[in-house]
Amino acid sequence: DTEVTQTPKHLVMGMTNKKSLKCEQHMGHRAMYWYKQKAKKPPELMFVYSYEKLSINESVPSRFSPECPNSSLLNLHLHALQPEDSALYLCASSPRPLRASNEQYFGPGTRLTVT
Amino acid sequence: GQQVMQIPQYQHVQEGEDFTTYCNSSTTLSNIQWYKQRPGGHPVFLIQLVKSGEVKKQKRLTFQFGEAKKNSSLHITATQTTDVGTYFCAGLRTSYDKVIFGPGTSLSVIP
Numbered sequence: 001d002t003e004v005t006q007t008p009k010h011l012v013m014g015m016t017n018k019k020s021l022k023c024e025q026h027m028g029h030r031a032m033y034w035y036k037q038k039a040k041k042p043p044e045l046m047f048v049y050s051y052e053k054l055s056i057n058e059s060v061p062s063r064f065s066p067e068c069p070n071s072s073l074l075n076l077h078l079h080a081l082q083p084e085d086s087a088l089y090l091c092a093s094s095p096r097p098l099r100a101s102n103e104q105y106f107g108p109g110t111r112l113t114v115t
Numbered sequence: 116g117q118q119v120m121q122i123p124q125y126q127h128v129q130e131g132e133d134f135t136t137y138c139n140s141s142t143t144l145s146n147i148q149w150y151k152q153r154p155g156g157h158p159v160f161l162i163q164l165v166k167s168g169e170v171k172k173q174k175r176l177t178f179q180f181g182e183a184k185k186n187s188s189l190h191i192t193a194t195q196t197t198d199v200g201t202y203f204c205a206g207l208r209t210s211y212d213k214v215i216f217g218p219g220t221s222l223s224v225i226p
Contacts, residue, residue: 042203042216043158056213090157102207102214103148106157 004107006091012113015081021110023074023091031097032074033104034066035090043090043106049074050097081114088112119206121217129225134191136220138204145207147180147187148214153200161189194224 004025013019023032031050035043048056049068057066063085065077074091088111092104118141128134138147146165150158162171164180164187171178177190191198201219208215 040221042219044216045213048213092158102146103160103163104150104158104214105160106150108157 004091004093004105006089006107006110008110009108010111010113012115013078013081014115015083017081018077018079020078021076021089021091021112023076023107024072025093025105025107026072027093027095027105028071029093029095029105030071031094031102032068033092033094034064034074034076035092035106037088037090037109047076048097055097078112081112083114086112086114119204119215119217121204121220123220124218125221125223127223127225128194130196131193134194134198134222136189136202136204136222138187138189138206138217140185140206140215143184143209145184145209147184147207148205149178149187149189150203150205150216151200152203152219156200158203191222194222196224196226198222199224 007022033048034046036046037043045058046060047066052068063080067075088109090109091107094102094104120139122137146163148163149161151161152158162178167184168182169180175192179188187204201221203219204217205214
């Protein structure tokens with residue numbers, strides 16, 4: 001299995017809702033990432049988990065809360081989002097944390113719209 | 116902060132023409148990766164360059180890493196419509212903490 005899966009594919013939520021994005025990989029990768037991507041822009045790093053521990057938080061607002069229940073799963077909990085948070089949210093994984101081979105495998109993303 | 120820049124931002128070519136995108140970092144990189152994102156898709160890893168002056172080829176694609184490890188290029192020979200997409204370079208900082216994506220070059224191929 002060489003893919004990263006993400007659910008849901010699309011999500012529309014109001015500013016008072018709470019929702020979660022899910023990401024799963026079965027490649028045995030020990031680093032997992034959340035990125036945010038706006039149209040015609042590069043992916044913007046949000047969080048990095050290395051060996052199931054949060055290693056990087058790119059000063060992301062607390063309305064985004066990551067969770068890594070185990071080495072295969074990564075969640076992003078969303079609460080009280082703003083319309084400007086509408087974007088494509090990408091999950092990625094890599095075999096080892098960045099110090100070694102670090103090509104990243106991206107999932108298809110969740111297209112989030114905040115109304 | 117560290118920046119990774121790419122030129123051009125957009126490139127429109129006739130099918131069969133060559134294409135090159137350039138990536139430049141403000142500081143020395145540990146390595147550089149290239150990704151391709153098709154319209155409506157997600158980034159797909161193409162290659163990683165680690166050594167100074169390294170050149171790698173994948174069929175019609177040629178990747179180079181500069182001697183100073185601050186710049187890189189991707190050259191596509193005889194473009195095809197399947198090459199359409201945005202090409203991102205991504206540099207790993209020497210502190211090994213994270214990868215910095217360039218803004219990307221969007222390639223359109225006119226049949």
